[in-house]
Amino acid sequence: MSVHPSSDAPRVLPALSPMLAVIGPPPGPEAEAEYAYETLWNGARVIAHLPGNGSLRLVAGNGMDVTAQYPELQALAALLPGPEAVLDGEIVARDLEGRPSVQRLQQRMSLHHPDAIAHGARDLPVRLMLFDILHLGEPTVHLPYTARRDLLDDLALSGPAVAVPAAWPSMAAEAMEQSTIEGYDGVVAKRLTSPYLPGRRSRDWIKIKHLDSDTNK
Structure with missing residues (x-):
């Protein structure tokens, strides 16, 4: 006899690895309009799983569950109570x-004891x-x-605790200027027609760094 799961049970969301960018120069003038330009965050990459039951699971790029380290990010579950979703972002x-x-x-990432995390x-x-959405009720990577x-x-x-940052379609110079003003390392150029390729490094995403960037000060 087959056993059917309860309709109230949360769905198991796909375990997807983040898509990765290559480092390179910006697209030339003839190709600039084929891309959108986003801030290069230089943070901690995570995939956010929201099964639609009010919970949130954060998975780092190495596959580790880091949900408990960032309790303030549970606010995302309240902002998106449903449908089930998988989002890509950076802490x-x-x-x-x-x-x-x-x-x-790095100080936050080093905290693991519950009391230390609460203070952090x-x-x-x-x-x-x-900055990306991999699943929203159904797969969106394609x-x-x-x-x-x-x-x-x-x-x-x-x-x-949560934001969707701006993207600048076909506006490389404006994006680079804004990232300089805000103190970031550069921008990521993302091809407008590109699908999301989980776990793959692709030239559809190009990481463009400022020559004199120094955000570690």
């Missing part, structure tokens, strides 16, 4: 002037920057970047 920390701080992020969430808060970005923007995920 970042800022210094007292609001600029990116690798040092503060208060004194060294982090924010989850969401969709082009533009369609996935529209889906993500339509979710209107915004709060003290």
